Amino acid sequence: MRQGKRRSHDHAQMPTLAKCPNCGAWHIYHTVCNDCGYYRGKLAIEKVEETV
Structure with missing residues (x-):
């Protein structure tokens, strides 16, 4: 029932643009x-400006 929910908030988030x-x-x-x-x-x- 409660197992597997300890790190539900630890996920990658999109950076604010x-x-x-x-x-x-x-x-x-x-x-x-x-x-x-x-x-x-x-x-x-x-x-x-890079010139090659």
């Missing part, structure tokens, strides 16, 4: 946008 107000790309909430490098309206990481 947010839309970047700068470029419109989807990124994980509370993280820097991978496409433009902005976080909360400020430039956090300067993007460098």
Whole structure:
């Protein structure tokens, strides 16, 4: 009856996504946008174009 229910809440959850107000790309909430490098309206990481 009650067996097998101890870890019913321990499952993988989908991360919360947010839309970047700068470029419109989807990124994980509370993280820097991978496409433009902005976080909360400020430039956090300067993007460098790779040339091969």
